[in-house]
Every structure is written in C-alpha cells, then in structure tokens.
Amino acid sequence: MAFKLKICLKEIQDNDSIDSGFKSSIKCSSEDIPKLCEPNEIKIAKKFTRHNAWPSSHEIRTGLWQVVSKDADFEASREVFKEKMNDLINSGISMIEPNFLSVDGIIIQDHDLKENGVVLLQRLLIIIEYTRPELTYVPAIYSISAIFIHFIEADEAFAVLNRLLGQSNKFLIQSELSYEASAYTLLALLKKYKSKVYRHLEQRCRSTNEKDLVQPLKNWYEWIFKHLPFDYLVRVIDCFVIEGHKFLLRIGIAIIYLWYKNRSKHPLSLLDTPIDQCVEDVNQQLIATSSAVPVSFQTMIDIGIAIKNFKMSTVDRFQKHYEDQVREEVNERRVRKQATGVKYMNHLFSTVFTSRIVNADTAQALMRALPERLQLETPILLFNLSSQGTSFVNLWNKIDEAEQSLFIIKTMKGDVFGGYASSSWVERKDVKERSRSKFFGTGECFVFKIDKSCKIPVIYNWIGSKNPDEADRASQMFMAAGDKFLILGSGSGDAIAIREDLCQGVSYECNTFASPALASERAFEIQELEVFSIHSGCN
Template structure:
C-alpha cells in the first residue's frame, strides 16, 4: 500500500512495466516510512517513476531521499500548504514575467477563474508533456530545483498564448469549446515545439532570479499562514491532549525559566507539528542563567533542531517563534556565495 501523501490519480508510471511499477511503489513506500513528516507530496511518485527509466532501484531511492532532504534548494513540496504556495507563486510570477499570457489565460478561463487553472500547473509538466520533453526538463530540475518547473510552466503559458491568440486557430477553438484547463492539458500532450525550443523559451524569461522567486514564495506562504491563523484553521495541528510534555519536563522548565506558565506551555504545544510533540522539551538557553550574549546563545542553540524561541518583555508580554531548522543554517551560502537572508521551512511560525 502506498503512503497517504501520494495522490492515486497521479501515480504516473511513464510506461514502466508491471515490475517497474512495483519497484516505484516500493521506493515511494520506503521513503514514506523513512520520512514520516511528509504529509502531502503528489509529485514524488511521478519523479520516482521517471528516474527508474535510467537507474536501478537503490540509486533511485538515494536520489529521491536526497531531493526530499535538500535544504539548500527546494525540489519537492511535502505538505498541502507548500503545494498550494507553489501554484500561487506560479500565478504571481506569471502576472509579472508573462503578463500578456497571464491576462490571456484569465480571459479564457471565464467562470472557473484562473486559480483553478494554475492549481494544476505541475501536472502540465509531469502528466501532460511528452516523455522526451519531460526528461529534458527533469535533467535541468535535478540541477537547479523547483525554479526550473516555474520557468517551464511560464514557457507553456507563453507558447499557449502564442497558439491561441488567433481566434481562428484550432487551439483557441479547443479552449472555447472544452475549457481552457482541458485545452492546456491537450496542448502540452501535443506540444508543438521541440524540447530544446521549450527550454529555450523557459530560460529566456529575463529577470526571473532565484532571489525573486524565493521572495514571492515566502510572501505567499506567510499570507496563507496568516489566513489560517485568522480563520482558526490549520492544515496540521497537534492533538490537544496527546503527547504533552511530561510532568517532569514541565517542572524542569518551570524551575529553570519563568517565561511561560504551564497553561501557556500547553497552548503552545498544541500548535506544534504532531511528530515534534513526541519529544520532551529541554531548556537550552535562558538569560537568567546564561546572560545576554548573542554569541553564547548561538553556541548553546545553533546545532539543535527544532527550537522554540520565547521572549518576555518588561510588560510581561510573551512572544516568540517556532524555528523548524537549526540556527547554524544562518551561515549557509546561496549559489552565488552570499549568506542567506533567511532560513527555515514552511513549518516555522511566530506567536504572541
């Protein structure tokens, strides 16, 4: 049985034999067992199946495990929230870097709206493109990360606009008759340009830098998270009474720090990802004992993951952050050798 993060409707095998499909199932299942924090990753299965055309099972597993674990570059989204962030990111960058194509898509989308079209963006690539095109795209993807998919999605929109701008064209007729969502899918399946032309179109989009994409991605992610907080809905919430800190942990924290009351600790605990609540909290740093040196803070905290940062003001107000990755990552460099301006994952959040 496949892990629950897989979408049954998108278990694409790319003409693998029955034996090959069984191998793909096994690789994905082992990944699900080894990475229990993956809650939603529909693209993981198709990419696994594509790799199995070119390498044995063991190498495929190690490649997929590396893609999932990568922190320097994003390759595969692993939660529903981040999956939604990606298509909203595509929509935002299309409005700026493929403006005419985005406006054309909005006009053609009619009552269903462009959001419904963009929500399927990754399936234009993984499900609809001919396999020779997909292989070339994946070759770039494994080197550059998900930003390659963003570029290719924009290239598809640009080419689709070019072939539907004439109202007498067959693709315009297809879009008006069967809907633009079906038209784009059919257009990708019958891609009228070569893989080289598709990639040339994708990489000729100017000023679409990794930094810009990251800014749009993070802004979109924060917007979605803030909406969840306002509406009181969370995609992943801990069980309110399960995996609470043990009595001894509560006592230890209360003895060492006066920042949180037990009630506040329980409230904060209910906001954490379920898997994290299985650990017992340990106090790493407090100004009461360790002073106010930032250097001391980094030395004591930077190699631990995850951490809760809590600050009490002079007015006895408490605010802080759940930091899902190590503070040590603040020293990592991007592909240009510059220190990263931010670090963390989609699970990081602020509280007060």
C-alpha cells in the same frame, strides 16, 4: 576543477548529437565526471544540461543524475536503501503503498513502468516514507520516482531523492501550503515576465480577478509530472536535478506561452459565457497543450530559459507573500478533511488483528491508519479489561515494553474510540525528561472514534502533520502518564484521559489533534478496554 569539467563536457558534446548512436562511458564516479553541483560549476552544469538535447534513450542518464546528486550522504543513503529493501523482501509483503500516496493532490503517474518496475517503485516509496516519516505531502514524489526507476538502480534513485527531499522546497514542493501558493507565484511570474500572455489569460477567462485567473494554473505540477510526453519530462528532469524548483516554474511559463501562441489564433468565448466555464475551458486547453506540446522538447526548454533576470529572490518573495495570503484557507480545508475518515488504499497486511470491540473491517481500517512501516505485522493483544481487571498496575506491567500501542475503548453507552501511541509508555518513568515536560510521544500519534452508522474510524491526526509550516507552533501534547493516570492528546482539553482506575474517563475537545469529544458524554464509564502492541516489520 572548472577547467577540468569544461574539458570533460566538451568531449561529450564533440562526440555526440541527438540522433547519434553514441554510448556514453560516463559512470557515477568523481574520476569520470567532476561534481556538477559544486557552486563554482553550477553555470557550466546548467549550460551543459540545457543545451544537450539527448533523447530519452540516451545512456548518459545512467550516470548524470547520480553525479549531480552526489553529496556526502549519497553512498550512505544507498546502503540504507539496500538494508530496508532486504527487510521488506524478508517480510513477505509483495505490494504495499505508502500513506502519503492517499493524500489528495498526489500525482499518480508511473510512466508505463512494467509490473516489476511498479513493485520496485512501491518499495522505493515505502522506504522513503519509513526513513522520512515527516513527509505527508509531496505531490510529485510518485511521478519523479517512476522516472528514476526507468533509468537508474533503485538504491541510486533513493539516494538522489534523499538529496532532493533534503533541501526543503528548493527542489520538490513538500507542503500543501507551498503547493497552493505556488500557482499564485506562477501567475505573478507570468504577469512580470510575460505580460502580453497574462493579458490574454485575462481575456480568455473574462476576468481580471486574481482568484479566477489562478484557477486554471492550480494543477500546473500535473502539466509537467503527469501530462508531458515522456521524452519531454525526461529532458526536464535533466535540468531539474541541477536547477530545482525554479526550472519547473520556467517550464510552467513555457507551457502557458505555448498555449497562448496557439489560442491567440482562435476567437474568444461568447460574451454571455459564464466566467467559471471560461476558466474551465482554459484549464482543459493548458492540459491539452502539455499533453501534446506543439514544439520539440528542446524548443520548450529554450522558451523557458529565455526568460531574463529570472531570480530566485523574486520567486521567494512572491511565494512568501502568497503563502501568507492562502494560509488561513489551507488550514480551514485541512481541518475539514481531518474528520472525513480514512481514505482507503490497497494495502496488504499479514493478518488483521482480532478484537472483542471492533469487527474485522474496522480493525483493518485502523491498521491502514497506522504509519505504513508498522503495517507489516499483526498487532498483538497485550491487555483487555474484562479478563485482567481495572488496576493500573496490571496495565503498566502488560504494556510498558511495547514500542507503540493501539488503545480501543468501548463505553457503557456503546461509544467506541481510542488512539495510537507512538512511543513506549515506559517513558513516563524518565525523571529527567518529565521534569521538563510531562508530555512525550511524536507527531505520528492520533486519536479516533468509530462512526456508529458505517463502523468506519474517523481519524484525527496531529494538526502539525498536515501542515509542516505550522508544526513548530502546533500543540504537541501527545502522551502523558503516571502511576494512576494516562492521557492521549491534550491542549485545551484531554482527548482521552483515564485516572485512578480503568473504570471511567473523560474526553474533551483537543487542540493537538483538532478533535471533538470522542464520547457522546464527556465523562464516560468503560465497559471494555483493549491495548495492542504495534511492532515494526522493518526493524
């Protein structure tokens, strides 16, 4: 196989140059190009992509990225995409945006896609979110998806992304903790492999403190996925789809090195310049360097790959060390963000649901808080207390068949709160499963309360959804129910618990959602209760 690949690659190299009008005959099939990603051929594949300086217009990318990404699931992924794309088109939705794009730190850069391309990009991303609901933080997903849309068919882009996302952080960073630690890892690698550049960074920042030095590096992903010129980023992607995260670190170091070569000719800041200002100056200079790289894209790559003994074991050791170091800080920041409410995006829904408890704006905000795939149809009212009584028997008869449900409660004191249940309440009857645990549901569940002053829902998501690294250890007490009780969220206390009849309940601080008591008084009397069925438009 290796010999066959060498012949194939040699033919391409012998017939091509960066300035030629060569039209590649490469197709996405094993007959034309053997799989470059097999273990015994990785070195050949790396050499091939590193040293072929194809311009961005080169047609090799109509086949290369797919070939190196062809795993056993590639064709199945393409079919899944086509099926879900048909569902989206038939739903009548013209433009939607996935929830994970609303998270701070996501790099929004479409690389000048035309309008149709942007629509296709949005659909690709919503299908990724639908098929991978566990994804909550992938900073580069928008940018790299846009690059793929420029060159390959959307179903192939989906299959390539599935492979990249299926290998944890080996390719794309997929958690806030990993991203926060990655800047420190980049700094440590700079110190190890480019000590002279590291010392210059200390001089420019007027500090030897690691926390100061890492500040201008914290947006290093943006240097690559947002600021690099298009031709440069495309060449980075050529290598990245084979080499993964480690290659991005090489490019990060190369950008810092190019900054050093330029800034070392300039005088240092005045001695009385505050450290914060020095750090911000370096930050802006690094952005400027990546936006207008002073060398060719091939020279930039050559600088990155010239680093010797750059081992993944070293990267992993630094990364683990710094993840442990910043874990507490990241967790504290996440908890603070959880109670800041919903960050609005320009979603399009069919119709906002009608409620006796909340107004249309609040109802729309609650729809935005639902998983994106569930926003394609209007929630349907199944039960309301004022017309159907306080009996649990009536409640279960009305809502048992709902796949997902939204509860809205108004108390006699005027408090409004509720929760989203991601599983059917009929699961309470599964004797075998309930013998193991009375709790069921998934990490998509959430609880909320309505801020009285602005009528905006404050959403409390599962603590594990924002920190995949901690998910296994996070409390997972989402839903519980019996003939005469229901609970939404538990752990240390129940977020919402209603027992005996539908007239009264309690709300306490809850570990599962890191939520406070949702009512002004922990024991509350119910004035009105509404339960809506949430149906997926992609089924």
